[in-house]
Amino acid sequence: MSQNINMFPQGLALGEAFYNREQERKKLASCFLNNEHMVVVAPRRYGKSSLIKQVLAEIKIPGKRIDLLPATNTLFVNKAIKSCFIELLNQISPIAKQAKLKLIDFIRNLHPKLTLSMFGQKLEVSSTQPPEESIIDLLVGLNAAAKKVNQQIVICLDEFQQVGLLKDHHSIEAAIRHAVESSTHITYVFSGSSRHLLYQMFSTKSRPLYHLCDLMELERIKPNVYRSVLLERAKKKWKRFDDESVIEEIISLTKCHPYYVNALCRQLWKLQDAPARNVAQNCWFDYIETQSNWIKDDLAKLTPNQRNILAALAYQPIQEPYGNEFSEKVKMGASSIKKSLSILLKDDFVYKDKDGKYKVLDPAIETYLHKISYFDFLE
Ligand SMILES: Nc1ncnc2c1ncn2[C@@H]1O[C@H](COP(=O)(O)OP(=O)(O)O)[C@@H](O)[C@H]1O
Numbered sequence: 001m002s003q004n005i006n007m008f009p010q011g012l013a014l015g016e017a018f019y020n021r022e023q024e025r026k027k028l029a030s031c032f033l034n035n036e037h038m039v040v041v042a043p044r045r046y047g048k049s050s051l052i053k054q055v056l057a058e059i060k061i062p063g064k065r066i067d068l069l070p071a072t073n074t075l076f077v078n079k080a081i082k083s084c085f086i087e088l089l090n091q092i093s094p095i096a097k098q099a100k101l102k103l104i105d106f107i108r109n110l111h112p113k114l115t116l117s118m119f120g121q122k123l124e125v126s127s128t129q130p131p132e133e134s135i136i137d138l139l140v141g142l143n144a145a146a147k148k149v150n151q152q153i154v155i156c157l158d159e160f161q162q163v164g165l166l167k168d169h170h171s172i173e174a175a176i177r178h179a180v181e182s183s184t185h186i187t188y189v190f191s192g193s194s195r196h197l198l199y200q201m202f203s204t205k206s207r208p209l210y211h212l213c214d215l216m217e218l219e220r221i222k223p224n225v226y227r228s229v230l231l232e233r234a235k236k237k238w239k240r241f242d243d244e245s246v247i248e249e250i251i252s253l254t255k256c257h258p259y260y261v262n263a264l265c266r267q268l269w270k271l272q273d274a275p276a277r278n279v280a281q282n283c284w285f286d287y288i289e290t291q292s293n294w295i296k297d298d299l300a301k302l303t304p305n306q307r308n309i310l311a312a313l314a315y316q317p318i319q320e321p322y323g324n325e326f327s328e329k330v331k332m333g334a335s336s337i338k339k340s341l342s343i344l345l346k347d348d349f350v351y352k353d354k355d356g357k358y359k360v361l362d363p364a365i366e367t368y369l370h371k372i373s374y375f376d377f378l379e
């Protein structure tokens with residue numbers, strides 16, 4: 001794979017591929033170093049995981065991201081925390097066997113043992129307690145070990161909203177609160193893509209995690225940042241790069257959504273010659289064509305009223321969705337518009353931008369709806 005293609009990754013963006021987010025990086029780095037726990041929220045594919053991983057790499061302290069997206073029960077969460085514990089404990093444990101044994105003695109309630117693997121001595125733990133108690137013991141034990149070796153560490157519980165959906169979420173949330181409140185050397189980052197669920201977990205008085213930490217809402221990267229990053233990368237890639245309008249086109253097609261900027265640029269940067277504006281457009285439309293299966297599936301999950309509103313917003317973002325004009329356009333009354341729109345907002349199909357305009361969140365869905373003239377088709 002050529003170097004240029006890696007500059008616009010589909011997966012996590014790290015190192016050279018990672019651009020900007022300076023304020024967020026500074027803020028997170030300071031939190032990580034000062035034991036200030038955070039909730040990082042943004043819709044899917046806005047760059048939460050990349051940002052957290054990048055900051056961890058920059059400040060060079062041990063950290064581990066636990067992906068909770070597949071969590072379906074307490075046992076999964078427990079196992080994930082246990083393997084995180086083992087990995088971080090091995091990272092911070094001293095190399096000398098004697099010092100290692102001392103650390104083991106320190107966390108003896110977790111029944112630690114040293115095992116010999118191909119890579120040398122490894123620490124393992126075995127626990128026979130119920131999952132919630134074991135979560136507390138593991139996290140509190142890890143904090144004690146980190147304190148003992150005087151090392152700050154970070155645990156990121158990614159897609160944390162999944163925990164809130166579990167049957168016995170209350171006891172896991174309570175266990176985590178206990179561990180977080182007594183933590184001196186572990187900084188916790190809770191990140192996730194469901195704003196609605198995360199707000200419920202951290203902002204509802206009756207929930208264990210109520211007001212536990214500050215919230216960072218990750219926005220899209222600003223057009224100006226993209227302008228300079230893409231211009232620099234274009235000049236590096238093509239000897240002749242005179243027509244900067246293609247950059248405006250990329251920004252306008254992808255609406256600065258990080259995942260889609262990378263998806264489109266990945267294709268464009270494969271071209272021998274600098275692309276013109278219309279090449280970028282065609283490339284984007286071809287790309288949307290390849291995405292149509294999941295887009296159709298996603299749209300099929302919506303009710304006709306929700307689809308109707310989404311299609312209208314794909315045509316034209318709107319500030320006053322409850323006014324007469326919009327109501328006539330979608331042929332719905334204000335109260336059903338309100339009902340459908342609130343679900344579209346909750347499920348991240350629609351977002352309200354800084355100017356108060358309601359827009360389709362995913363630019364691929366927006367283009368798809370626009371392109372197939374969905375709105376005309378409804379009439
Ligand atoms: N700061 C960034 N620089 C470059 N690419 C980014 C950046 N943030 C996100 N991306 C790209 O956006 C997409 C989604 O990123 P990811 O970190 O997985 O988002 P999330 O965790 O919010 O779902 C990936 O293709 C990634 O490469």
Ligand SMILES: [Mg+2]
Binds near residue numbers: 048049050158
């Ligand atoms: Mg992620």
